[in-house]
Amino acid sequence: MRHQVILISLLALCIGLTVWITNMDKIGVMEPFTYREILKETQRHLLMVLIAELIVIPIGVPLAILATRPGFKKLAIPIIGGANMGQSIPSMAIVAIMVPLLGMGFWPAVVALFIWGLLPILRNSYAAINNINPAIVEAARGMGMTRGQIARKVELPLALPVIMAGVRVSTVVVVGTATLAALIAAGGLGRIILAGVAVSQPLITLQGAAPTAALAITLGFILERIEKWMTPRGLKAKAEMS
Amino acid sequence: MRRLIVTILAVVLTLALVLPGAGCAPAENEVTVGNKNFTEQYIIGEMIKQLLEDRGFTVNLAADLSTDIMRGGMEAGDIDICAEYTGTAWMVHLGHEYEVGDDNNEIYELVKEEDEVNGFIWLNPIWNNNTYAFASWPEFVEEYNVETLSDLAALYRQEEGKISMFTTIEFSVRPDGLPAMQEHYDFEVDEAYIMTGAAGISLIGLAEGECDVGMVFGTDAAIAEYGWHVYLDDQSFFPPYDITPSVRAEVLEKYPEIEDILNELVATFPGGGESATPEIVGECQGIWQGLCAKVDIDLLEPEEVAHDYLVENNLIAG
Amino acid sequence: MIKLDGVTGVYPDGTEAVKEVSFEVEEGELCVLLGPSGCGKTTTMKMINRLIPITEGKIYIDGRDNTEIDENELRRNIGYAIQEIGLFPHMTVSQNIETVPVLKGWPKAERKKRAEELLELVGMDSGEYIDKYPSELSGGQRQRVGVARALGADPPILLMDEPFGAIDPITRVRLQDEFLKIQQEIKKTIIFVTHDIYEAIKMGDKVALMNEGQLVQYDTPANLLYRPKNEFVENFVGADRALKGLQLIRVKDVMNSSPPTVKADEKAEAAKERMEREGIDWLVVVNDDGKFLGWANQAELGRGETVREVMSPPAMTATVNTVLNEALSLMLSSRLNTLAVVTRYNRLVGVLSFDAIQKALSEIAQRGESE
Numbered sequence: 001m002r003h004q005v006i007l008i009s010l011l012a013l014c015i016g017l018t019v020w021i022t023n024m025d026k027i028g029v030m031e032p033f034t035y036r037e038i039l040k041e042t043q044r045h046l047l048m049v050l051i052a053e054l055i056v057i058p059i060g061v062p063l064a065i066l067a068t069r070p071g072f073k074k075l076a077i078p079i080i081g082g083a084n085m086g087q088s089i090p091s092m093a094i095v096a097i098m099v100p101l102l103g104m105g106f107w108p109a110v111v112a113l114f115i116w117g118l119l120p121i122l123r124n125s126y127a128a129i130n131n132i133n134p135a136i137v138e139a140a141r142g143m144g145m146t147r148g149q150i151a152r153k154v155e156l157p158l159a160l161p162v163i164m165a166g167v168r169v170s171t172v173v174v175v176g177t178a179t180l181a182a183l184i185a186a187g188g189l190g191r192i193i194l195a196g197v198a199v200s201q202p203l204i205t206l207q208g209a210a211p212t213a214a215l216a217i218t219l220g221f222i223l224e225r226i227e228k229w230m231t232p233r234g235l236k237a238k239a240e241m242s
Numbered sequence: 243m244r245r246l247i248v249t250i251l252a253v254v255l256t257l258a259l260v261l262p263g264a265g266c267a268p269a270e271n272e273v274t275v276g277n278k279n280f281t282e283q284y285i286i287g288e289m290i291k292q293l294l295e296d297r298g299f300t301v302n303l304a305a306d307l308s309t310d311i312m313r314g315g316m317e318a319g320d321i322d323i324c325a326e327y328t329g330t331a332w333m334v335h336l337g338h339e340y341e342v343g344d345d346n347n348e349i350y351e352l353v354k355e356e357d358e359v360n361g362f363i364w365l366n367p368i369w370n371n372n373t374y375a376f377a378s379w380p381e382f383v384e385e386y387n388v389e390t391l392s393d394l395a396a397l398y399r400q401e402e403g404k405i406s407m408f409t410t411i412e413f414s415v416r417p418d419g420l421p422a423m424q425e426h427y428d429f430e431v432d433e434a435y436i437m438t439g440a441a442g443i444s445l446i447g448l449a450e451g452e453c454d455v456g457m458v459f460g461t462d463a464a465i466a467e468y469g470w471h472v473y474l475d476d477q478s479f480f481p482p483y484d485i486t487p488s489v490r491a492e493v494l495e496k497y498p499e500i501e502d503i504l505n506e507l508v509a510t511f512p513g514g515g516e517s518a519t520p521e522i523v524g525e526c527q528g529i530w531q532g533l534c535a536k537v538d539i540d541l542l543e544p545e546e547v548a549h550d551y552l553v554e555n556n557l558i559a560g
Numbered sequence: 561m562i563k564l565d566g567v568t569g570v571y572p573d574g575t576e577a578v579k580e581v582s583f584e585v586e587e588g589e590l591c592v593l594l595g596p597s598g599c600g601k602t603t604t605m606k607m608i609n610r611l612i613p614i615t616e617g618k619i620y621i622d623g624r625d626n627t628e629i630d631e632n633e634l635r636r637n638i639g640y641a642i643q644e645i646g647l648f649p650h651m652t653v654s655q656n657i658e659t660v661p662v663l664k665g666w667p668k669a670e671r672k673k674r675a676e677e678l679l680e681l682v683g684m685d686s687g688e689y690i691d692k693y694p695s696e697l698s699g700g701q702r703q704r705v706g707v708a709r710a711l712g713a714d715p716p717i718l719l720m721d722e723p724f725g726a727i728d729p730i731t732r733v734r735l736q737d738e739f740l741k742i743q744q745e746i747k748k749t750i751i752f753v754t755h756d757i758y759e760a761i762k763m764g765d766k767v768a769l770m771n772e773g774q775l776v777q778y779d780t781p782a783n784l785l786y787r788p789k790n791e792f793v794e795n796f797v798g799a800d801r802a803l804k805g806l807q808l809i810r811v812k813d814v815m816n817s818s819p820p821t822v823k824a825d826e827k828a829e830a831a832k833e834r835m836e837r838e839g840i841d842w843l844v845v846v847n848d849d850g851k852f853l854g855w856a857n858q859a860e861l862g863r864g865e866t867v868r869e870v871m872s873p874p875a876m877t878a879t880v881n882t883v884l885n886e887a888l889s890l891m892l893s894s895r896l897n898t899l900a901v902v903t904r905y906n907r908l909v910g911v912l913s914f915d916a917i918q919k920a921l922s923e924i925a926q927r928g929e930s931e
Binding site for chain 3: 133135136137138139140141142143144145146149154157158232233234235
């Protein structure tokens with residue numbers, strides 16, 4: 001409960017700051033961005049994030065699950081290792097690498113976000129399945145479930161909450177990274193942030209940063225609710241899995 | 243125990259990284275040179291650094307600064323020497339409105355006079371006029387029959403602003419940037435047709451055909467490389483931007499020889515030490531386009547390009 | 561029902577876990593696989609439902625080679641209960657128990673009914689627990705649900721791998737007793753793995769003692785105790801095999817089924833007279849339904865009107881199936897030399913005296929000596 005109160009307070013703070021700055025007449029020699037512009041960039045930002053996530057989830061989750069299957073266990077190291085590497089490259093560098101290869105604009109930015117958002121999803125999905133108590137899987141097998149039934153009836157429902165958590169982390173991270181998309185003409189709230197940096201007006205930067213934070217908080221909150229909804233009742237009661 | 247050792251190690255390492263830079267008093271013959279974060283500035287920064295080092299100075303180079311941070315550094319005394327643009331100084335640092343029609347010489351003199359009062363000595367200028375400009379592919383120019391910015395403005399009015407233009411983020415929001423240009427030339431770019439990005443991306447954008455009109459700078463290497471047409475600023479909207487070494491007065495007092503050394507560098511460029519003329523400016527721009535091309539297209543290091551230039555012009559030994 | 565013929569199991573890395581094991585389990589028998597860690601008992605059990613592949617030899621179930629059936633089909637007809645239990649935490653108790661019926665396509669109403677029945681069978685109130693989640697149950701309760709789940713689709717065979725191993729000793733004894741009671745009702749063919757000799761003797765109709773992958777002796781518990789084949793068996797069984805042998809005898813075998821009783825509401829005087837007349841030291845006090853209420857002895861009877869007022873409270877009781885060593889232990893700890901024998905519902909069925917136990921013990925000792 002307290003956790004939610006803090007989130008909502010932060011959200012209110014971000015929105016409040018945005019409104020306050022937008023209503024100013026002048027900041028230095030510039031006028032602040034208008035509500036319409038902020039809204040437009042927010043929409044664009046959100047669109048980039050959503051599309052990137054919609055691509056990374058159906059690729060990342062199955063890939064991670066595949067890495068847990070017997071016979072494919074060897075794939076786990078290159079897959080997770082590769083994703084790890086993807087995230088250790090500074091997001092700026094990924095953006096810079098994208099340009100000569102894919103050009104600029106919306107879609108190349110989405111590709112860069114895909115690379116950046118992949119790791120949390122892969123890592124969580126992999127751990128989610130691997131960390132299921134082996135006794136549970138053994139019992140399922142001994143009772144006569146086929147591999148597919150074990151995956152469907154036992155492993156996936158148990159793994160789902162953790163996978164969802166990975167989606168949540170990935171989304172929030174991608175919201176932050178998407179601010180760089182403005183560098184390659186993809187628009188988004190980063191444009192406002194970078195404009196503020198360009199003219200050395202921190203308030204303008206804040207005018208872009210606050211909505212970005214608000215977006216991250218809101219998306220994180222929604223996904224957390226979904227995560228809770230997906231957690232089977234039996235897992236919420238106690239931590240112990242027998 | 244192990245924790246203690248790790249903590250001590252961390253503290254020592256941090257100090258080792260922080261102390262050498264942090265505000266210790268400069269040694270004898272030591273100066274700090276600053277430059278901004280684009281190619282031309284990297285080159286001039288290296289030129290100044292290597293030349294001064296050749297003449298017995300120890301130089302700390304603070305590269306990759308933004309306009310405001312570099313000026314702030316000069317004002318705070320953290321940076322001793324930089325190469326700033328006359329136009330930038332006039333409008334941004336000294337806060338004046340640029341009056342259309344003031345030419346390169348006038349602006350230089352005005353800046354030099356006023357900034358001396360602030361404690362900054364402007365040496366001889368290099369007339370390379372690295373000002374904002376817009377360019378398009380020759381095909382576009384032929385199709386729409388546009389040559390000057392006034393022509394382009396008329397085209398925008400005709401097409402209701404629906405021609406794609408790519409500028410830097412900075413230009414699009416600075417009050418003396420796109421907003422002022424649109425007012426001066428009386429046209430408007432449709433919101434949906436304007437693209438912004440990091441410096442340099444506009445060049446890629448134009449090269450890739452992502453936009454019809456792309457923002458360039460007077461000395462961009464790509465202009466020569468691709469054969470783009472640069473729209474003539476027929477109403478002199480854009481202020482002159484001539485790169486000029488400027489030094490903090492205290493530093494120049496302490497090391498007066500710096501003035502001669504850096505003026506030597508300026509003298510190697512067309513019109514160095516003289517008044518500007520359109521021909522001189524044109525020549526100078528060409529040289530700088532070439533220098534920038536070595537870095538941006540041939541992918542040489544600014545350090546190397548600066549070194550070669552200094553050697554070729556007999557400023558330093560090989 | 562289950563026949564192992566020269567079964568050998570070799571792991572991929574070359575270790576021979578099971579070496580040419582052969583034995584046969586009759587229908588309705590509970591066969592215990594016993595042995596020290598690493599002897600191959602669990603591996604042997606898992607080869608019956610093919611969780612571990614058989615390298616050489618054959619296993620026949622009801623006459624059929626178990627490799628001829630699809631392995632999942634095979635497992636759905638063999639109940640499986642493991643030490644860690646492995647209940648599905650995201651499913652209710654009911655859903656857990658219904659697992660195999662679901663796999664077999666039983667209709668919903670039938671499944672639900674079966675789950676409730678099984679839950680009652682393992683001694684849990686189905687109304688209260690049927691929709692609970694495993695995380696809401698105690699260890700003992702989870703174990704019971706595990707057994708219920710294994711019995712879900714009424715398989716003829718049950719494989720149990722140290723099912724009571726992870727439970728505290730007190731609950732374990734109770735679960736063992738209850739399980740034996742259940743087995744009496746359902747009469748499944750059971751393979752039960754344990755390393756605990758006491759458990760083996762108590763639970764098994766037959767015991768297969770294994771060591772280092774080989775079957776050392778396959779025999780009744782009594783024979784294992786009194787006719788050990790070799791030194792290993794002797795040592796494993798332990799020197800106190802006589803006491804252990806008490807495990808083989810149940811209260812019902814040696815109790816007095818018609819003990820002297822008195823109703824609680826009878827007059828104490830009358831009871832006292834009766835005792836003097838018949839020359840007995842104690843009477844078992846029951847109520848009108850025959851439920852055990854306590855003990856009455858002569859000395860106390862003088863002090864009150866009715867028997868009820870002066871009787872000693874119940875103290876410990878045993879059931880007909882309690883094994884003698886436990887009964888002995890109960891007696892010793894309650895400092896009585898007699899123990900009331902009652903049903904699950906506390907109805908008196910007999911009385912066990914210390915003398916009876918002593919008699920049984922001396923018979924066993926004699927039997928042991930005569931070898």
